[in-house]
Amino acid sequence: MKRISRREALKIAALAGGTILLPVGLQHRGYAQRVDQTVEPFTLPFRTPPVLNPVRSDSTTDYYQITMRKAQVEILPGRTSEIWGYNGIFPGPIIKQSRGRSSIVRFINNLDVNTSVHLHGMASSPQYDGYTLDFIAPGYYKDYVYSNPAAANLWYHDHGLAQTARNVYMGLAGMYIVQDQEELALPLPKGNYDIPLIIQDRQFASDGSLVFDNRNQTSVMGDVVTVNGVPWPRMEVANRKYRFRVLNASISRSYRLALSTGDDLIVIGTDGGLMSAPVNTQDIRLAMAERYDLIIDFSKYALGTRVELRNLPLPNNVVFNNIDKIMCFDVVRSETDDSLVPSTLRNIQFIPESTAVRTRDFTVQQRADGVWVINGNGWDRNRVDANPQLEEVEIWRFTNTANLSFHPMHLHLIDAHILDRNGQPPFAYERGWKDVFYVGENETVRMIGKFRPFRGQFMYHCHNMVHEDRDMMSQFQVGQGGIDPMSAPARPLPAPRL
Ligand code: C2O
Ligand code: CU
Numbered sequence: 001m002k003r004i005s006r007r008e009a010l011k012i013a014a015l016a017g018g019t020i021l022l023p024v025g026l027q028h029r030g031y032a033q034r035v036d037q038t039v040e041p042f043t044l045p046f047r048t049p050p051v052l053n054p055v056r057s058d059s060t061t062d063y064y065q066i067t068m069r070k071a072q073v074e075i076l077p078g079r080t081s082e083i084w085g086y087n088g089i090f091p092g093p094i095i096k097q098s099r100g101r102s103s104i105v106r107f108i109n110n111l112d113v114n115t116s117v118h119l120h121g122m123a124s125s126p127q128y129d130g131y132t133l134d135f136i137a138p139g140y141y142k143d144y145v146y147s148n149p150a151a152a153n154l155w156y157h158d159h160g161l162a163q164t165a166r167n168v169y170m171g172l173a174g175m176y177i178v179q180d181q182e183e184l185a186l187p188l189p190k191g192n193y194d195i196p197l198i199i200q201d202r203q204f205a206s207d208g209s210l211v212f213d214n215r216n217q218t219s220v221m222g223d224v225v226t227v228n229g230v231p232w233p234r235m236e237v238a239n240r241k242y243r244f245r246v247l248n249a250s251i252s253r254s255y256r257l258a259l260s261t262g263d264d265l266i267v268i269g270t271d272g273g274l275m276s277a278p279v280n281t282q283d284i285r286l287a288m289a290e291r292y293d294l295i296i297d298f299s300k301y302a303l304g305t306r307v308e309l310r311n312l313p314l315p316n317n318v319v320f321n322n323i324d325k326i327m328c329f330d331v332v333r334s335e336t337d338d339s340l341v342p343s344t345l346r347n348i349q350f351i352p353e354s355t356a357v358r359t360r361d362f363t364v365q366q367r368a369d370g371v372w373v374i375n376g377n378g379w380d381r382n383r384v385d386a387n388p389q390l391e392e393v394e395i396w397r398f399t400n401t402a403n404l405s406f407h408p409m410h411l412h413l414i415d416a417h418i419l420d421r422n423g424q425p426p427f428a429y430e431r432g433w434k435d436v437f438y439v440g441e442n443e444t445v446r447m448i449g450k451f452r453p454f455r456g457q458f459m460y461h462c463h464n465m466v467h468e469d470r471d472m473m474s475q476f477q478v479g480q481g482g483i484d485p486m487s488a489p490a491r492p493l494p495a496p497r498l
Helices: 006-016 164-169 181-185 465-469
Strands: 061-073 081-086 095-098 102-109 117-120 140-146 152-158 173-179 194-202 224-227 234-238 241-248 255-259 265-270 273-281 283-286 291-297 306-312 325-333 358-366 372-374 393-399 407-411 416-421 436-439 444-450 456-462 473-478
Touching (some): 117 140, 152 164, 152 241, 152 291, 173 194, 173 241, 255 265, 265 283, 283 291, 358 407, 393 407, 436 444, 456 465
Parallel strands (some): 095 173, 358 393
Antiparallel strands (some): 061 081, 102 140, 117 152, 152 173, 255 283, 255 306, 265 291, 306 325, 358 372, 393 444, 407 456, 416 444
16 A cells, blocks of 8 residues: 655645644545454564663763664564664663663664654753754764663653654654662562563554554544554463563553452552552553553462453543553463562652742643643743742642543653642552653642752653644743753764764
């Protein structure tokens, strides 16, 4: 099946006020050709993305190189999909780093679109934060410097202005894990029992090509749930505990994770690293860009048991066949388990509410013209909405007075805590360091954070990337001055040796 050219796509996008990458013949048929009947859940083998080796290392720094490029990959069995991938894979390679060492990651753009790389969860200096206008043009590269000050599950993804949803949809997302000695010294499951789960929904045309359609300006949701790039995979496990680092890298879909057995998930970490103590819960609401670190204990199941990771209903998520499923675990072998979930994971110094110097209010809503905005405003590179001083503590209150949508609000630079939601305590499993705050339908969420360690201009936005692109994104400025986010521009290839 022939695909429409970029120029044709842009023309359609201009007419529709959105971007569309649709195979010819599908344009007006909407959801007529879906493959959800043809991929049987739990038939494809589970896998994890490869861990990227540094190009070289010295006493302080590991140097990595990632090329953004198109590739033809098999996501649906027997079909090929063109992706835009970090190193041409979907999702990108995993970077594993130790706290306190530095990473320099060279991103080379061999695509034919502008990109910008944001390492989500890293306190980055402004020029390395993936500012939405700090493009790496096709044929250019940029070296990003990261200091890795805290152990946590991060992820890198595209942040190009107004094209983030499309670029990430096409494949530009990957996990980045920072570990430290304190965490490694805990008796938690390690090595082959410490597993990333990157969840992304996609829609495919019958020929296997990815279908991206944001014309409704509200969401892009697929009917196929992939984990680490595999539709509804089946993982064989031993009857013991596993640690899963779960990331929702979807464009617009949130999930409510639960086990088919009704047994508890044990949450040990949030966006910003380990919790102070594990939290048992039957289900977890997981918005786009949120990360939870979970333990699942398979020791209670007889060999031969199948445990499904389910997705329970949540408002404003488009339902398809099998959207209630994510992956399955087949307990196939018996092993002794030397791991434990300690009752204390680490000591978190929660920020006292009394230390906040002010509260700021942000109403997140859809304007009458259909555009998603914060306090009535869309993106303006010349406007900053808030100017906390360096080291100041503030409370930000996000209010969603409608039931049209949920908004996972994300601030760059800082980790924060949720104080309350509609005046009630947050879910127990949210009581750790967070950089994404699920602002659900008719919810008001207050979070508290300290603005550090860098002065300068940073973005905050809804992580529904369709909203973010149009236009639920803005900026805050920490202190006065700071490094200009555009001050380390990408350079043309060829690049010197890393
Ligand atoms: Cu995960 Cu501003 O992004
Ligand atoms: Cu939103």
